[in-house]
Amino acid sequence: MKRTHHCNELRAPHIVQTVSLAGWVHVRRDHGGIIFIDLRDREGLTQVVFDPEHNPKAAELSHGLRSEFVIAVEGTVRARPAGTENPKLPTGAIEVLAHNLTVLNPSETPPFQIEDSGGTLAGEDLRLQYRYLDLRRPSMAKNLILRHKVAKTTRDYFDQHGFLEVETPILFKSTPEGAREYLVPSRVNPGKFYALPQSPQQFKQMLMVAGVERYFQLAKCFRDEDLRADRQPEFTQIDVEMSFIDREDMYALIEGLLAQVWQVARGEKIPTPFPRMPYIEAMERFGSDKPDTRFGMELVDVSDDFKQSKFKVFRGAVDAGGVVKALNAKGLACVTQGQIDNLTETAKSFGAKGLAFIKVEGGQWKSPIVKFFNDAEKAAMTAKLKIEEGDLILFGADKREVVWEVLGRIRLIVAEMLNVKREGWNFLWVVDFPLMTFDHETNRYLSTHHPFTAAVAEDVPLLDTDPHKVRGQHYDIVLNGVELGGGSIRIHQPDVQKKVFEDVLKIPKEIAETRFGYMLTAFRYGAPPHGGIALGFDRLCAILCGSANIRDVIAFPKTAKAMDLMTNSPAEVEPKQLRDLHVKLDVET
RNA sequence: GGGGGCGUAGCUCAACUGGUUCAGAGCGCUGCCCUGUCACGGCAGAGGUUGCGGGUUCGAGCCCCGUCGCUCCCGCCA
Secondary structure (H helix, E strand, O other): OOOOOOOOOOOHHHOOOEEEEEEEEEEEEEOOOOEEEEEEEOOEEEEEEEOOOOOHHHHHHHOOOOOOOEEEEEEEEEEOOOOOOOOOOOOOOEEEEEEEEEEEEOOOOOOOOOOOOOOOOOOHHHHHHOHHHHOOOHHHHHHHHHHHHHHHHHHHHHHHOOOEEOOOOOOEOOOOOOOOOOEEEOOOOOOOEEEOOOOOHHHHHHHHHOOOOEEEEEEEEEOOOOOEOOEOOEEEEEEEEEEOOOHHHHHHHHHHHHHHHHHHHHOOOOOOOOOEEEHHHHHHHHOOOOOOOOOOOOOEEOHHHHOOOOOHHHHHHHHOOOEEEEEEEOOOOOOOHHHHHHHHHHHHHOOOOOOEEEEEEOOEEEOOOHHHOOHHHHHHHHHHHOOOOOOEEEEEEEOHHHHHHHHHHHHHHHHHHHOOOOOOOOEEEEEOOEOEEEEOOOOEEEEOOOOOEOEOHHHOOHHHHOHHHOEEOEEEEEEOOEEEEEEEEEOOOHHHHHHHHHHHOOOOHHHHHHHHHHHHHHHOOOOOOEEEEEEEHHHHHHHHHOOOOHHHHOOOOOOOOOOEOOOOEOOOOOHHHHHHOOOOOOOOO
């Protein structure tokens, strides 16, 4: 009795057909005589009716059905009696009158209900322990299906554009400058280790030297860093690299991909090309290099208005070469002192010395600092910040990087407090990042992204004189305040790459040689100009599903402590395994 | 490494300031009844070491210390 249809397939035109369905008992409604079963499979629900007057044997057997029993049913599709159709189900116009019932496998009572609606969702730890049950929930099945569709669309898109999907090694070599890596001891090479790749970066560049020209891969990547709602220790990237291109080619390519993905996954047209914003502008206006541009509340620079101010905090910041910036939280004058204190704590945790504010209530400016302001300063602020009754103005005064960070965070928190409408899909290219940032701890320059990023051509002469002024040919794709991905045009000249390693980043010559020597060698054999990008595939799928959490789009994710609760991994291993690997443990027990 | 939240029945949660509604509700589960339900309905019932270990107290689900687990954030994620 093989099934003829799935559970979201039968409609009015199938009426009178004899069909077979198989699936799980979703719910049972036993009226004593007639019995209704909602039969569930991956695709949906179909109501099956057992009628003792029609088939006493099947009806009798159906009394014993319980949640999650696996059954097969043979029956006739028929219209539901007038008035009993269920408009909530796609299959709600019909039902299957069962002739035969086979219990393929009974089920114990599940530890939680396999149900999306009903209001109670079991705790995530329990759902992770019984992930195979959690994945039966229609919303999770939907997520898996959507993820598949996005993957398929991606592969089709790149195939149509002449790309080859090439697999790169999972057993790679340690490259300690980036994220912490997972290490794999080598049995046949005692004392030596592989590392799992944080990304296929170096391999994809080698593929360009190899003449592949257009490469992509749905690549598994691994980072042994602490987890977040949008970070798992293993995750998937849409990894791309192309030869003979410039930044414009990459923007167009990715815009086309995302337009196609949105079309397939959500049936929505997204406008292209996407707007672009230089890094400096993003920081000045939004205090973030991944600005959420769905709402305003932008940072406004008022430094000039306080150059002569009597308020020492503001004037001092300007005198020291810093800035004074403010944002207007429209309508938040009702904020409580406790909430102000919380905001201040937040500001301090990001490096601010405090958080000055003005409440505009009852036609007055209420603030501990308002007494320091003269009329000109007040007028300037009123105009620049469009201050009105009911507003709350929040200030940052410090080095500009600190003010960016602090007000950027405050802006997001305040938007949350105000429940500001954030709708639509605001794609944005953030461009012109600084190639290098100075690290005060180690007293040297570090690559903002990675050391393979090429400089903007006109800035190259500054590499020797003003490294911090050099812009990289790097681009981030941002959607609604989430960094979806990033990439760059790469350095392809061996002398330039060597110079970046040794002269600019001050990586000792021997270390540069052991870690990247093969790249420099490769570049000497006719490396084409090339560039690439990588998009966070899990984040992309989560956004498309409307979830803030990438665990919802990963079949078997790990907890915040990087545990797999279903298999209890990681776990201890046998002493013999360790001996084979030449590994001795040093752990407290 | 640091900070916040949570942990009470199989599940989701309640239990005011530590004390006579102090172990409760809804769902699920079990039994009986029920022939058009789809959150089916009715009657009855079972089910608890309040995560674990200490402590304070006449008295602890509630307070304190430790510990374990889940979660969010900071650091970290070239």
